[in-house]
Amino acid sequence: MSQTAVADAPVDGAPLPLPTLKQPRLPRWAPLGLAVVAAALGIGIGLVAGLDSRIQWGLIAAVLYLGLTAGIAGRVEGVRQAKDRLATSVIWVCFLLAVVPLASLLWETIVRGIKVLDGYFLTHSMSGVITMEPGGGIYHALIGTLEQVGLATLIAAPIGLLTAIYLVEYGTGRLAKAITFFVDVMTGIPSIVAGLFILSFWIIILDFGYSGFAGAMALSILMMPIVVRSTEEMLKLVPNELREASLALGVPKWKTILRVVLPTAVGGITTGIMLAVARIAGESAPILLLVFGSAEINNNPFEGAQSSLPYFIYEQWALGNEPSYDRAWAAALVLIAFVMILNLVARGIARWKAPKH
Incomplete structure (x- = not known):
């Protein structure tokens, strides 16, 4: 046995310690x-x-x-x-x-x-309230926001959904490329430009008055590209095997889209629409141009000036006194809560409709 082997042999039968790779x-x-x-x-x-x-x-x-x-x-x-x-x-x-x-x-x-946010603030308007004194509420602005955002959703959601279906399921030529280009351009349009477009077309050229519907049309322009992009991505996530299986059974393509593709992607589509609604709920520039503001309750969005939460915040802050500042902060808190609720609802729908493994 060599000297090296003797040196490496265990002493008294005890094994030699193994080299460790563990670092401090x-x-x-x-x-x-x-x-x-x-x-x-x-x-x-x-x-x-x-x-x-x-x-x-x-x-x-x-x-x-x-x-x-x-x-x-x-x-x-x-x-x-x-x-x-x-x-x-x-x-x-x-x-x-x-x-x-x-x-x-x-x-x-x-x-x-939180100073002035209570039940009275949520259920009363500013009609007859002296702006330099405490009192009044945001009921008229809350009604205006709900109606304007609701109308914008009714306009933008179907158009955006049908556009996305065309781009994913049918669009392969120049028309599809042109639509994709214009959707990308619309994504970056400033909100004030959308307001100016509706102002010039709807109010100046067609001679309609200021109304909540005019504001809703401007909001729908801002909402449409978001709906198209989110829906397009959700439809692309649907496996092609589902489409092929349906077509192989002799189901027409339109019925495959209606009965197979859309139900599979409905969770993501709904989430995208809800996020688009949250995106436009706080827009103020188009509302300032088109809705014109009102201190009274106007439940008809198609006729007469109407208020909204973003307009109410701007209006109260511009008055420059302590009671109006308090009302503006309280309205801002309600608007943040509204947007947060929409985001939570979108997440809940996404989880509810997520594929179960």
Whole structure:
């Protein structure tokens, strides 16, 4: 036996320790601990430097957190793991930078809007109310928003749905390419341009008056490309095997679309329509041009001026006194709640209609 073999032989029958591939790792609480240390250092540096803005403190803390994470992870875990932790930390920092303004906006709206938000505010209009005094409500604006958004949905949803069906199921030539191009162009149209188009065509040329229906037509222009794009993507997700199986059984193509394709994609289509509704619910520019505003309740969207929540917010804020500011914040809170409910309904429909495995 050679000297090397003797050296490698176990002593007293004990096996030699196997080489391990396990690398040292930071404990699980390390990211949180580093975040606390970075926050403390950021606050300290901000106070010493005389920085009054807490946003500046937060940015300093974020930079320190990234530096501490990269440095400590590099020493303990190695360069490769340090890069991974640094990338993860950058993602978390960007996420917080995006969430903080949103949370701040939501908190500010709730704190300021809850002052006058009650049952009276939701069930009364501004008719006969002196704007410089407390009182009044948003019932007329709420009715206007529901009617205008509802009419816009009735106009845009069928047109968008049929357009998407044509593009996915039938469109292969120049017409389909032209429609796709114009849908892409319409996606980027500013809302004020849609309002100006309806103003010039419906009110100036055809000589119809200001009404909720005029605003609904402008909103439908903004809504249509969103419906087309979302429906188109949902229809493309339907497996071609389902279409082929239906056609192989002798079912006409139109009936295949109606009985097979649409029921399969109905969850995604409905979700897209709901998200499009949420998108147009807060539009103010077309409403300012076409609805013209009213302090009284107008349940007829086809005749006479009508209000809406975005218009009401603009109108009250422009008055420039404390009671009107409170009403504007309360209306903004109602509008945010309305949009949030629509998004939750869309998510609920998506889960309900999702394919079950």
